[in-house]
Amino acid sequence: MEQINYADYVEILQSMSLEEIRAVLEVLQKSTDSYIYIMDLDTDTYMITSKMLTRFPFDDVVIKNATPALQKIIYPSDYPKVKEDIRKCAAGEQETHSLEYRWLDGKGRIVWIDCRGTVIKGSGGHRLLIGRVTELGKEAKADNVTGLRREVRFKFDTEEILRDRPETIKYMMRIGIDNFKEINEKEGVEAGDNVLRELADCIVASLDPRVDVYRLMADEFMLVDAAPTSDKDPQAVYEEIKSRVTDTVRRKEYSCFYTISAGVIQGGFIDRDAEEILRLTEFALNEAKRNGRNQMALFDAEVYDGYLKRLAIRRLMRQDINNHFKGFQVFYQPIVSTPEYKLIGAEALLRWNCEQYGSVSPAVFIPILEESGLIIPVGKYVLWQAAQTCKKWRDILPGFHVHVNLSYVQMHKSDLLADVDKCIKEVGIPPESLVLELTESGYIETDTRIMELFKNLKEKNIDLALDDFGTGYSNMRYLKEIEAKTVKIDRSFVVQALQNDHDFSIIKHIIDMVHSLGSAVCMEGIEGEDELDKMMKTKPDMIQGYYFGKPSSAEQFEEKFLNITDSL
Numbered sequence: 025m026e027q028i029n030y031a032d033y034v035e036i037l038q039s040m041s042l043e044e045i046r047a048v049l050e051v052l053q054k055s056t057d058s059y060i061y062i063m064d065l066d067t068d069t070y071m072i073t074s075k076m077l078t079r080f081p082f083d084d085v086v087i088k089n090a091t092p093a094l095q096k097i098i099y100p101s102d103y104p105k106v107k108e109d110i111r112k113c114a115a116g117e118q119e120t121h122s123l124e125y126r127w128l129d130g131k132g133r134i135v136w137i138d139c140r141g142t143v144i145k146g147s148g149g150h151r152l153l154i155g156r157v158t159e160l161g162k163e164a165k166a167d168n169v170t171g172l173r174r175e176v177r178f179k180f181d182t183e184e185i186l187r188d189r190p191e192t193i194k195y196m197m198r199i200g201i202d203n204f205k206e207i208n209e210k211e212g213v214e215a216g217d218n219v220l221r222e223l224a225d226c227i228v229a230s231l232d233p234r235v236d237v238y239r240l241m242a243d244e245f246m247l248v249d250a251a252p253t254s255d256k257d258p259q260a261v262y263e264e265i266k267s268r269v270t271d272t273v274r275r276k277e278y279s280c281f282y283t284i285s286a287g288v289i290q291g292g293f294i295d296r297d298a299e300e301i302l303r304l305t306e307f308a309l310n311e312a313k314r315n316g317r318n319q320m321a322l323f324d325a326e327v328y329d330g331y332l333k334r335l336a337i338r339r340l341m342r343q344d345i346n347n348h349f350k351g352f353q354v355f356y357q358p359i360v361s362t363p364e365y366k367l368i369g370a371e372a373l374l375r376w377n378c379e380q381y382g383s384v385s386p387a388v389f390i391p392i393l394e395e396s397g398l399i400i401p402v403g404k405y406v407l408w409q410a411a412q413t414c415k416k417w418r419d420i421l422p423g424f425h426v427h428v429n430l431s432y433v434q435m436h437k438s439d440l441l442a443d444v445d446k447c448i449k450e451v452g453i454p455p456e457s458l459v460l461e462l463t464e465s466g467y468i469e470t471d472t473r474i475m476e477l478f479k480n481l482k483e484k485n486i487d488l489a490l491d492d493f494g495t496g497y498s499n500m501r502y503l504k505e506i507e508a509k510t511v512k513i514d515r516s517f518v519v520q521a522l523q524n525d526h527d528f529s530i531i532k533h534i535i536d537m538v539h540s541l542g543s544a545v546c547m548e549g550i551e552g553e554d555e556l557d558k559m560m561k562t563k564p565d566m567i568q569g570y571y572f573g574k575p576s577s578a579e580q581f582e583e584k585f586l587n588i589t590d591s592l
């Protein structure tokens with residue numbers, strides 16, 4: 025095969041007229057999204073293809089006075105560096121041109137471009153710069169809605185800073201619009217784009233020009249302050265952006281209302297990478313939103329570790345559930361009648377152990393089970409365990425009943441009625457031996473479907489207990505609507521009553537009222553004899569507390585309270 029080197033090609037080009045070269049480029053233009061150009065550096069003539077003419081506001085494909093024409097199109101603050109680079113090409117100080125900078129399109133909107141070219145000697149000895157202009161937005165590196173660079177670019181730049189000068193990073197701030205989805209849905213995508221543009225302007229206007237801004241996905245922006253001289257602290261920057269946003273919203277007469285939240289990470293970047301910074305700032309931003317939106321949150325390593333721990337616990341519990349509920353166990357705490365203090369039932373209380381964290385408190389793992397929906401299979405497991413245990417213990421103590429806690433998630437998201445029905449039938453216990461405990465907070469969120477569920481449970485003779493009474497709103501109306509057979513007074517309420525007379529008389533009145541509505545009262549959390557003596561004056565019907573027994577495994581319960589010992 026014939027070998028031709030680069031110099032030979034340049035020689036061929038030299039033998040071509042400018043018209044011929046342009047003809048080749050115009051044909052090539054058909055096969056690329058970039059815009060091909062020739063710049064005659066000796067005559068200051070810029071030759072572009074017709075495609076470029078349709079995208080950018082040039083007057084003709086041959087531009088005689090290139091410098092002033094380009095100055096109009098190049099974003100003002102980028103112009104000096106472009107001018108200097110072209111000067112070097114013209115002066116023979118460099119043979120290639122490669123820059124990323126901003127142009128303005130026909131509507132004055134910012135377009136990030138990557139411009140590259142090579143200098144060759146053309147016919148007549150003129151120095152020609154031949155190359156192409158690529159829109160970075162098309163490569164998702166820059167964003168034509170806001171005129172900012174995008175996440176890909178953020179990662180690239182951040183890796184560079186982390187590698188070369190991590191100590192210069194003061195903070196990174198992730199900003200998100202609190203109600204962007206709603207704007208898009210209610211006002212349309214165009215209004216959404218306008219809001220993004222407005223916000224980008226507010227951000228840029230609030231910053232030292234050396235602070236970099238990027239648009240991340242959807243409605244989020246990232247500010248990177250690694251400038252040597254900027255001295256604004258992130259809170260001041262956030263407040264300034266926020267006040268500009270408020271002004272803009274007001275100026276536009278509230279046609280599109282929105283607020284912004286921010287998550288900030290400061291210092292200690294040495295062993296982080298861009299991906300991790302994205303994760304940590306996202307967490308801080310979500311914290312700001314969780315705290316009520318329209319505010320800034322600083323990344324807190326301790327809170328984040330807690331979050332990671334909850335994620336780990338969730339993963340471990342899911343594994344255990346799939347492994348026949350390994351690690352889960354149901355404990356039982358006695359409930360006694362008054363005034364005889366006779367055992368009449370027990371509350372089933374879930375326990376979970378794992379190798380990594382040991383025994384985890386239900387106050388920690390129950391909310392995780394609820395958030396993840398895992399409470400549905402686990403709740404069923406508790407129900408079946410409790411029902412089977414109840415059946416066994418009823419042989420010894422015929423009136424025995426078992427209390428099972430229900431989560432509002434089970435009520436809303438699973439077919440509870442069918443599950444309970446199936447369980448009591450298959451295990452073979454009478455429905456009245458099962459009491460389902462509901463917390464007030466779960467009940468507040470109820471709807472007609474839940475009322476229907478209560479009615480159906482009632483028809484099936486399954487009793488309800490209102491749990492944690494005294495910790496929430498303690499509304500007597502709920503009590504009436506639910507027709508709870510039992511109200512369980514929470515320990516925190518009992519503790520207050522033990523400490524002062526005022527609370528004692530409130531609790532006494534509440535118990536009277538509960539009785540007058542036809543429900544029984546179970547007092548929880550009685551630990552000592554003094555407590556028992558005092559609280560008995562309020563006339564509860566049942567007592568559950570450490571004084572009569574702590575929650576224990578079924579085997580221990582049998583040993584302690586039912587006098588059964590497994591004879592081997």
Ligand code: C2E
Pocket residue numbers: 357372373374375385386387390399403406429430431461491492515548549550551568569570571575
């Ligand atoms: P709860 O239903 O109000 O259960 C009573 C809690 O009070 C139990 O805590 C029990 O150990 C504790 N307690 C009882 N007597 C005393 C006492 O004399 N002193 C003190 N300091 N505490 C006492 P536990 O077992 O840690 O459970 C906490 C909560 O977790 C339960 O409160 C319940 O809301 C939830 N939970 C437990 N098991 C389940 C379950 O299977 N399903 C659901 N959805 N929630 C459960």
Ligand code: MG
Pocket residue numbers: 371429461491
């Ligand atoms: Mg309970």
Ligand code: MG
Pocket residue numbers: 491492493512513514548
């Ligand atoms: Mg309770």
